[in-house]
Amino acid sequence: MRLIIRDDKSSVGAFTATYIAKRINEFKPTEDHPNFVLGLPTGSSPLPVYHKLIELYVRDKVSFKDVITFNMDEYVGIPKSHPESYHSFMFDNFFSKVDIDPKNAHILNGEADNLVEECEKYEELIESVGGIDLFLGGIGEDGHIAFNEPGSSLASRTRMKTLAYDTIVANARFFDNDIQKVPRMALTVGIATVMSAREVIILITGKHKAPALAKSIEEGMNHMWTVSAIQQHPWAMVVADEDATLELRVGTVRYFKSIESVQAEQELKYGNAALRPKQRSIHASSPRF
Numbered sequence: 001m002r003l004i005i006r007d008d009k010s011s012v013g014a015f016t017a018t019y020i021a022k023r024i025n026e027f028k029p030t031e032d033h034p035n036f037v038l039g040l041p042t043g044s045s046p047l048p049v050y051h052k053l054i055e056l057y058v059r060d061k062v063s064f065k066d067v068i069t070f071n072m073d074e075y076v077g078i079p080k081s082h083p084e085s086y087h088s089f090m091f092d093n094f095f096s097k098v099d100i101d102p103k104n105a106h107i108l109n110g111e112a113d114n115l116v117e118e119c120e121k122y123e124e125l126i127e128s129v130g131g132i133d134l135f136l137g138g139i140g141e142d143g144h145i146a147f148n149e150p151g152s153s154l155a156s157r158t159r160m161k162t163l164a165y166d167t168i169v170a171n172a173r174f175f176d177n178d179i180q181k182v183p184r185m186a187l188t189v190g191i192a193t194v195m196s197a198r199e200v201i202i203l204i205t206g207k208h209k210a211p212a213l214a215k216s217i218e219e220g221m222n223h224m225w226t227v228s229a230i231q232q233h234p235w236a237m238v239v240a241d242e243d244a245t246l247e248l249r250v251g252t253v254r255y256f257k258s259i260e261s262v263q264a265e266q267e268l269k270y271g272n273a274a275l276r277p278k279q280r281s282i283h284a285s286s287p288r289f
């Protein structure tokens with residue numbers, strides 16, 4: 001796992017967006033995997049990434065024409081058109097501003113008649129397009145990824161989840177600060193769905209996320225900090241701002257900074273071809289829990 005540390009949220013966004021654009025541009029379509037497949041989150045942490053990706057698109061540095069996306073989660077029980085649905089969030093903040101084909105932008109339907117079937121179909125759809133090449137995620141203060149709240153199975157796949165009280169309180173800011181208006185249930189990809197991607201990038205910004213970063217990378221893998229599952233991923237990267245590193249040991253921060261500078265040196269020398277995950281079958285390249 002790599003830990004990349006940048007000064008602030010906006011530099012985290014710029015680094016991550018530039019990295020994603022590079023992956024999209026380097027992608028070589030094959031017959032059984034013709035499109036780059038990107039997993040996407042909502043929340044405030046990815047906003048600077050979306051801003052920078054839009055800027056790169058406007059400057060003709062990247063195109064989403066052939067990219068397929070899968071979002072992590074969606075609330076149950078609010079319509080897609082609700083201003084706080086993740087459908088609205090993605091449309092307003094990203095999809096409406098780039099050249100993605102709307103039929104390639106997948107988001108779980110929290111209004112489906114059969115929610116269990118909706119989740120099963122989502123997993124099948126991901127498999128049918130060759131699996132996810134790069135899954136971008138954020139975390140909650142308790143280290144949850146997507147809506148995989150503490151105690152979620154690290155082997156979980158897409159399913160319906162009850163939200164933790166802390167998450168309901170945290171998300172009240174989007175619902176007029178009224179916790180009664182916050183949905184109680186969500187559909188979410190599972191931890192194993194994220195970990196099956198060929199590459200995973202997790203954004204961790206702000207000092208309120210500092211305990212989660214420390215728990216997830218300095219301690220063992222644990223279902224109470226579900227993002228800690230990245231320790232088992234063969235190609236994972238956490239991109240954090242300085243504030244989020246407040247609870248890390250000084251030695252941990254120095255270690256990862258030194259790794260980054262050595263890696264940058266090697267990339268200059270050998271190019272980055274050797275330093276990216278191989279485009280192989282999802283089953284061959286990723287752990288299945």
Ligand SMILES: N[C@@H]1[C@@H](O)[C@H](O)[C@@H](COP(=O)(O)O)O[C@@H]1O
Pocket residue numbers: 041042043044045046072073137138139140141144145146147167
């Ligand atoms: N389901 C989402 C998560 O995917 C997101 O990572 C988290 C943190 O959001 P923020 O980035 O706004 O802190 O919020 C919600 O719980």
